[in-house]
Amino acid sequence: MDAIELLRMVLMPSLGQTLFMVIVTTIFSTIIGFLLGIILTLTKENGLKPNKIIYKLLDALINVIRSFPFIILIVAIIPVTRAIVGTSIGMKAAIVPLTVAMAPFLARLIETNLDEVNPSLVEAAQSFGASRTQIIFKVLIVEALPVIVSSLTLSIISVIGCTAMAGVVGAGGLGAVAITYGYQNFNDTIMYSTVIVLIIVVQLVQMFGTLSYKKLKK
Amino acid sequence: MKRKSSIFVWCLVTIIFMFALVGCGSSETTASTDTNKTIKFGVNSGNTATEVFNVAAEKLKAEGYTVKLTEFNDYITPNKAVEDGTIDYNFFQHIPYLKAYNENNGNKLAYIGTGLYNLSYGIFSINLKSINDVKDGMKVGIQNDPTNRSTSLHMLQDLGLIKLKDGVELPTLLDIVSNPKHLNIIEMDEASIVNAMKDLDIGCVCSEKWVKAGNTMDQALISKVDKVNTMVVVTTKGNENSETAKKIDEAMKSAEVKKFLEEHYKGVMVPLF
Numbered sequence: 001m002d003a004i005e006l007l008r009m010v011l012m013p014s015l016g017q018t019l020f021m022v023i024v025t026t027i028f029s030t031i032i033g034f035l036l037g038i039i040l041t042l043t044k045e046n047g048l049k050p051n052k053i054i055y056k057l058l059d060a061l062i063n064v065i066r067s068f069p070f071i072i073l074i075v076a077i078i079p080v081t082r083a084i085v086g087t088s089i090g091m092k093a094a095i096v097p098l099t100v101a102m103a104p105f106l107a108r109l110i111e112t113n114l115d116e117v118n119p120s121l122v123e124a125a126q127s128f129g130a131s132r133t134q135i136i137f138k139v140l141i142v143e144a145l146p147v148i149v150s151s152l153t154l155s156i157i158s159v160i161g162c163t164a165m166a167g168v169v170g171a172g173g174l175g176a177v178a179i180t181y182g183y184q185n186f187n188d189t190i191m192y193s194t195v196i197v198l199i200i201v202v203q204l205v206q207m208f209g210t211l212s213y214k215k216l217k218k
Numbered sequence: 219m220k221r222k223s224s225i226f227v228w229c230l231v232t233i234i235f236m237f238a239l240v241g242c243g244s245s246e247t248t249a250s251t252d253t254n255k256t257i258k259f260g261v262n263s264g265n266t267a268t269e270v271f272n273v274a275a276e277k278l279k280a281e282g283y284t285v286k287l288t289e290f291n292d293y294i295t296p297n298k299a300v301e302d303g304t305i306d307y308n309f310f311q312h313i314p315y316l317k318a319y320n321e322n323n324g325n326k327l328a329y330i331g332t333g334l335y336n337l338s339y340g341i342f343s344i345n346l347k348s349i350n351d352v353k354d355g356m357k358v359g360i361q362n363d364p365t366n367r368s369t370s371l372h373m374l375q376d377l378g379l380i381k382l383k384d385g386v387e388l389p390t391l392l393d394i395v396s397n398p399k400h401l402n403i404i405e406m407d408e409a410s411i412v413n414a415m416k417d418l419d420i421g422c423v424c425s426e427k428w429v430k431a432g433n434t435m436d437q438a439l440i441s442k443v444d445k446v447n448t449m450v451v452v453t454t455k456g457n458e459n460s461e462t463a464k465k466i467d468e469a470m471k472s473a474e475v476k477k478f479l480e481e482h483y484k485g486v487m488v489p490l491f
Contacts, residue, residue, distance in 0.1 A: 010392070082417065088414050089406070089410075090404070169407070169414065170406040170410065170414070179362070184363045185388075186294075186323065
């Protein structure tokens with residue numbers, strides 16, 4: 001089988017799989033990441049509603065999850081994955097560990113982003129009698145939005161890298177093709193072609209991220 | 219002016235010192251290869267071949283050899299390391315794999331002697347009782363490296379579950395011409411197949427992996443000892459008949475190794491000595 005045909009038959013479907021995994025993971029992680037990030041910002045010592053116990057617990061939990069090397073995380077949470085999607089193999093199954101890995105990462109970034117908002121803006125809002133919800137959504141998030149978009153771009157790109165590892169458990173995707181049909185089959189054409197496709201995907205994500213950042217910053 | 223010359227002297231001293239260090243280093247390595255008593259060996263960390271090698275290594279150590287073991291995590295870098303001289307020998311592969319590797323990588327490696335043991339392959343399941351229970355659309359896990367994938371696909375073909383294109387030496391999923399039961403064949407890492415068995419209907423894998431995970435061979439729907447897949451110690455071409463190579467071959471074929479295989483992997487890894 002010549003390389004071109006091989007590329008057409010394995011590369012195109014796997015690009016679809018990678019994009020599916022990345023998009024679904026991003027949607028779930030953004031929701032969870034935002035929630036966790038906001039809770040962290042609220043409950044920290046100088047936050048709007050300090051709560052040592054919740055903050056410490058979440059803080060520790062996030063650190064624990066982030067300590068797992070991704071390949072081990074996939075295997076370690078197999079029972080959870082099975083409980084949620086009913087199986088531990090395939091694309092849908094890979095989304096669980098991908099989300100578990102990305103959400104805390106994003107939560108940390110969002111926490112930092114919200115921290116960076118000028119405290120005098122919050123004080124000003126408080127003096128106008130703004131409620132806590134108003135401060136979160138109308139001041140903190142609005143002010144931090146451009147950097148949050150940058151954080152999101154960063155997370156999406158790291159998820160693209162992680163999907164390659166998910167290929168080990170039969171998730172498919174470009175990474176799996178690069179390893180199975182490229183590296184292990186001694187086929188450099190396939191290996192480097194998949195990498196080139198990944199480079200293009202990452203470039204596009206970064207370009208879009210930077211563009212949105214600039215737009216929002218104005 | 220004086221300051222400049224002192225800097226120059228210091229530079230000179232440093233350079234001489236560095237050369238002296240490099241010199242020491244290289245003379246040390248020549249000394250150790252002269253005695254021929256150090257063997258740099260590479261194995262794959264998750265592989266049962268490593269357990270077998272450890273038994274043989276004790277034997278070599280008793281004969282006065284120093285065995286330096288490097289563990290790898292895949293099946294390509296240990297061969298690359300032998301090629302570039304980082305290690306002298308490796309033990310993780312069977313003859314068909316070596317052949318496929320050599321064909322794609324300049325034919326630089328060779329195996330010692332005639333080979334050590336044959337591997338058993340099996341189709342395992344925890345959900346099915348018999349291979350006849352395989353139904354439409356079931357999930358089948360197969361190994362994702364070229365030679366073991368080929369073995370798995372051929373086993374499925376022998377059972378009449380799929381049909382492969384004729385004349386392809388190492389078939390992939392793309393060489394399946396007919397799949398009447400619409401089996402969902404998933405390529406996975408061998409350890410993942412065993413770990414994800416609950417989610418697969420059947421898994422085709424080297425029996426040693428299955429047994430190593432604490433299962434037994436009675437759970438096999440079908441198993442066979444492949445006469446072709448013979449495990450070999452590999453080194454660079456030209457070195458396979460050296461004195462050390464012969465010593466390694468002897469150690470690998472020792473009574474201790476045979477006993478180990480029979481005690482722990484009876485019927486799974488079948489010795490040829």
